[in-house]
Amino acid sequence: MNIVNLSKIAWKAILLNKARTVLTMLGIIIGVAAVIAMLAIGEGSKESIKKNISSMGANMINIRPGAGMMPGGVRDMSSMQTLKLTDYEALKSATLLKAVSPLVNGSGQAIAGSNNWATSIYGVSPEYLTIREWGLEKGTAFTNEDVKKIAKVVVIGKTVEENLFAAGEDPLGKTIRFNSTPFTVIGVLKEKGENTFGQDQDDIIIAPYTAVQKRILAQNYLQSIVASAISEDQATEAVKEVTGILEKTHKIPENEENDFNVFSQQELISTFSSTSEMLTILLVAIASISLIVGGIGIMNIMYVSVKERTREIGLRMAIGATESSILFQFLIESLLISISGGILGVLLGLAATFIVSSVIGWPVSVTVFSIVISFLVCTFTGIFFGYYPAKKGAALDPIEALRYE
Amino acid sequence: MDKAIIEINNLHRNFKMGEEIVHALRGVSLKIMRGDFVTIMGASGSGKSTLLNILGCLDKASSGDYFIDGINVSELSKRELAGIRNQKIGFIFQSYNLLARTSALENVELPLLYNPDISAIERRERAITALKRVGLESRMKHIPSQLSGGQQQRVAIARSLVNNPVILLADEATGNLDTRTSYGVMEIFQELNDNGITIGFVTHEPDIARFSKRTIILKDGLITQDGIVQDRLIAKNELAALPVIN
Numbered sequence: 001m002n003i004v005n006l007s008k009i010a011w012k013a014i015l016l017n018k019a020r021t022v023l024t025m026l027g028i029i030i031g032v033a034a035v036i037a038m039l040a041i042g043e044g045s046k047e048s049i050k051k052n053i054s055s056m057g058a059n060m061i062n063i064r065p066g067a068g069m070m071p072g073g074v075r076d077m078s079s080m081q082t083l084k085l086t087d088y089e090a091l092k093s094a095t096l097l098k099a100v101s102p103l104v105n106g107s108g109q110a111i112a113g114s115n116n117w118a119t120s121i122y123g124v125s126p127e128y129l130t131i132r133e134w135g136l137e138k139g140t141a142f143t144n145e146d147v148k149k150i151a152k153v154v155v156i157g158k159t160v161e162e163n164l165f166a167a168g169e170d171p172l173g174k175t176i177r178f179n180s181t182p183f184t185v186i187g188v189l190k191e192k193g194e195n196t197f198g199q200d201q202d203d204i205i206i207a208p209y210t211a212v213q214k215r216i217l218a219q220n221y222l223q224s225i226v227a228s229a230i231s232e233d234q235a236t237e238a239v240k241e242v243t244g245i246l247e248k249t250h251k252i253p254e255n256e257e258n259d260f261n262v263f264s265q266q267e268l269i270s271t272f273s274s275t276s277e278m279l280t281i282l283l284v285a286i287a288s289i290s291l292i293v294g295g296i297g298i299m300n301i302m303y304v305s306v307k308e309r310t311r312e313i314g315l316r317m318a319i320g321a322t323e324s325s326i327l328f329q330f331l332i333e334s335l336l337i338s339i340s341g342g343i344l345g346v347l348l349g350l351a352a353t354f355i356v357s358s359v360i361g362w363p364v365s366v367t368v369f370s371i372v373i374s375f376l377v378c379t380f381t382g383i384f385f386g387y388y389p390a391k392k393g394a395a396l397d398p399i400e401a402l403r404y405e
Numbered sequence: 406m407d408k409a410i411i412e413i414n415n416l417h418r419n420f421k422m423g424e425e426i427v428h429a430l431r432g433v434s435l436k437i438m439r440g441d442f443v444t445i446m447g448a449s450g451s452g453k454s455t456l457l458n459i460l461g462c463l464d465k466a467s468s469g470d471y472f473i474d475g476i477n478v479s480e481l482s483k484r485e486l487a488g489i490r491n492q493k494i495g496f497i498f499q500s501y502n503l504l505a506r507t508s509a510l511e512n513v514e515l516p517l518l519y520n521p522d523i524s525a526i527e528r529r530e531r532a533i534t535a536l537k538r539v540g541l542e543s544r545m546k547h548i549p550s551q552l553s554g555g556q557q558q559r560v561a562i563a564r565s566l567v568n569n570p571v572i573l574l575a576d577e578a579t580g581n582l583d584t585r586t587s588y589g590v591m592e593i594f595q596e597l598n599d600n601g602i603t604i605g606f607v608t609h610e611p612d613i614a615r616f617s618k619r620t621i622i623l624k625d626g627l628i629t630q631d632g633i634v635q636d637r638l639i640a641k642n643e644l645a646a647l648p649v650i651n
Contacts, residue, residue, distance in 0.1 A: 002521040009518065016506050315502040318463060319516040319564070320491020322484050398463045402498065 010332040025341035027294025032345025034287035040353040042280025044364035063225040081221035082259040096238035099127035100227040108179035112164035123212025131228040139187030147208040155187035157202035295381040302389035314401025327394035334386025342378030411437040416469035429455040431626040444614040447623035495565025499577035503549040510545040535563040555586035591616040592640035
């Protein structure tokens, strides 16, 4: 038996039945294309979520007050005043944190000249920019010195600049009023666009936390503390360390719930990724069904082919084909159909993916993995659904087969 | 004519048809020598097809010995039998059994595709030689539907020759052909036989049998007659004697 010769025979049979072969392939083509496209869309949305969340600051760790169940229900988080500046001071000693910043925020009206704009002000330390990985477009950031002096200086976001100042006007050195407190603009943040949740990240004013606490909010507690771990891998460990430190400073007994909450970006990413992953699995499962249907199509056609070529099988056996030659001839035939279908399916899938991303604008990402897996599935489909009809052909009795009308 | 190409001794073949056992062959012994041209005749049900299937290694005897070219076939596995069919036997069928939409040349090459020792180049050369022997060198690229019945049967003969078999086995090879074409085909068989090729020929037409050298008549699974053809016909002469049709 010679695989090369048998492949030639199988290839010839396929060429003699072009229309039928293409129709048979169609099931596989559509199935594979669907799997490739669905995986690309799923992977694309997962990646875009990841990118969006880490654009809010990679390795970021959030510490919020609250989470304690009090008699009478859950208390509103923002009204809880458990986070203090002492916590912030304590966290500065954490070894797994690169940067820590307190965060107090309030919303209100910002006014510059005759323009006014409703926005939020964030009171933070200079390290906040490091944590969020935000850069400055112009000007400078405030310093620890400014924090100490409770300096009334602000860095504004792009949206705020556009709404408070005329185009071409340099905001640096200008005074804006936030809830009637005057601040001097010393910097403008680089544009960042919307985040995953559709929030405009440029609609923001940043000021030293001391100034916001004392001049605007008149409060001595913090809304939250943000920090960043020294590396992505250390984020989970850092969360543990932070929790440990705060449990100590808050003097929380071992069996009681904490009055604060620590969570990392990683957790946020995995929450959103798992949602999109479930969706991907669902889409791929639906696409796989069409692949199975395609496989059944191959089996059907191979049955017809074996039946139709019964005399041919008889002749081949009479002139020296062994059972395994016949088996392999038909197996190669179904394999060629499924693999060619697979190749065309991958191309169609890539085309569909391209259309989805360029016309609808969805984020997509084609992985080598998805191509390899659909290829393997195709090969498996060809063998699995081709074997039984091929076996049937090989088991024919040559005398009976030659007599078959 | 010194060596027995085929030797069968006391061959039996029983088929089970439901409860009943049908004895298709009831002890057939036969020798076919190299260069022989044997016709096997008999009414339907006489066992001639069963005998041909066994001679062609498509079927195995229930008992008895069968030697082809010195090899004891009764001891071979299915795979080995396929090998014997591929290397030792050339089959010719009543309905030609050519592959449709496949050129004459490729049809003739077919048996060699199952012989891994033969290269693509040798395969092509041998197929061309075989087609030349049956006078079809000008029709090599034609597909069966472009050929007449006689030409198709000649392609089938070329296919049976291509593996240099020790014996050609023809099953009613002229059954689908008119007299003139039949005689044309018999002319080829006689030419091949004159060149030393051994032929086993199953037919139920007595006038076709007269082209061979020896006739065996089977009846109810036994050989009832086995004799030399006395008034042998030469196909070439018979063809010339046929009335000319425009």
